[in-house]
Amino acid sequence: MLQLNAVTKHYPHFDLNISLNVPTGQIIGLVGRNGAGKSTTFELILGLTQPDHGQITIFGKPVAQLPPAQRSLIGTTFPDSFFAETFTINDLTRILKATYTTFSASTFQTACTHYQLPLAKPLRTFSTGMLAKLKLLVALHHNAKLLILDEPTAGLDVVVRQQLLGLLQDYLDSDPQRSILISSHIASDLEQLCDQLIFIEQGQVVLQEETDVLLNAYGVLQVAAADFANLDQAHLLVTQPTDFGYLCLTNERQYYHETYPQLVIEPGSLDQILLLLTKEGVTA
Numbered sequence: 515m516l517q518l519n520a521v522t523k524h525y526p527h528f529d530l531n532i533s534l535n536v537p538t539g540q541i542i543g544l545v546g547r548n549g550a551g552k553s554t555t556f557e558l559i560l561g562l563t564q565p566d567h568g569q570i571t572i573f574g575k576p577v578a579q580l581p582p583a584q585r586s587l588i589g590t591t592f593p594d595s596f597f598a599e600t601f602t603i604n605d606l607t608r609i610l611k612a613t614y615t616t617f618s619a620s621t622f623q624t625a626c627t628h629y630q631l632p633l634a635k636p637l638r639t640f641s642t643g644m645l646a647k648l649k650l651l652v653a654l655h656h657n658a659k660l661l662i663l664d665e666p667t668a669g670l671d672v673v674v675r676q677q678l679l680g681l682l683q684d685y686l687d688s689d690p691q692r693s694i695l696i697s698s699h700i701a702s703d704l705e706q707l708c709d710q711l712i713f714i715e716q717g718q719v720v721l722q723e724e725t726d727v728l729l730n731a732y733g734v735l736q737v738a739a740a741d742f743a744n745l746d747q748a749h750l751l752v753t754q755p756t757d758f759g760y761l762c763l764t765n766e767r768q769y770y771h772e773t774y775p776q777l778v779i780e781p782g783s784l785d786q787i788l789l790l791l792t793k794e795g796v797t798a
């Protein structure tokens with residue numbers, strides 16, 4: 515559904531070089547710490563900035579050649595400036611109805627009411643969480659096939675985050691032809707939702723893996739300095755020196771459990787994996 519093929523973008527102190535694939539029916543999470551290149555990737559996909567090299571295709575066509583009817587099948591969250599603070603949800607509904615032929619005003623307003631968003635109050639009275647819910651509901655209600663969501667959960671409390679993730683899950687479950695690309699700098703936010711996670715660091719993909727495999731097969735080994743030389747290092751993805759020896763990321767947790775029963779091996783949370791993948795000075 516969405517493909518980035520060797521897409522590069524150069525800024526004075528930053529180089530992005532990324533390939534990724536969002537298959538039909540899947541939710542793909544793009545994870546990376548601040549400044550890793552998530553927003554730049556989204557801007558390139560949405561045509562807000564142009565790549566130096568490489569190809570971006572959506573629905574099988576280069577993004578610049580998408581006809582308006584197919585463009586309207588891409589849903590994204592609007593910048594804050596779209597939501598003038600004097601607007602009410604009733605005002606927004608009228609604008610969106612005029613903008614998108616596929617916009618479903620009645621189901622949009624029913625969903626707003628369900629999520630306790632008042633229809634007739636100006637948006638300046640909305641909290642951060644209320645605005646985040648509104649943005650996502652707008653993105654969800656014009657029957658898009660592909661959702662491109664850059665950090666929709668940033669700055670939200672855990673309850674609102676769970677509500678948003680639930681909304682996205684329902685959205686995907688209701689039509690198997692839909693896909694979502696969503697980013698976060700908190701890997702665990704995307705754990706329940708995403709089929710695959712793509713970790714980026716300094717503009718490069720450092721790991722792409724199915725979420726189930728990350729949770730079930732990956733592990734973090736704590737190895738004393740004296741034991742490290744005798745350890746089979748064939749399945750270590752990252753080795754990071756620590757005060758006691760080394761922290762090692764593996765994609766063969768079971769193998770190390772069976773071969774070195776005395777070793778401390780933990781499943782490792784997704785955030786711990788992100789930290790190991792992005793810590794400066796690690797060797798892969």
Ligand SMILES: Nc1ncnc2c1ncn2[C@@H]1O[C@H](COP(=O)(O)OP(=O)(O)OP(=O)(O)O)[C@@H](O)[C@H]1O
Pocket residue numbers: 525526527528546547548549550551552553554555699
């Ligand atoms: N228009 C621009 N001109 C110059 N540099 C830019 C521009 N846009 C982004 N950058 C740089 O590109 C790098 C990646 O920024 P980007 O916003 O893509 O990261 P991010 O992963 O989305 O980070 P965050 O989680 O903080 O939003 C940063 O170093 C940023 O300063």
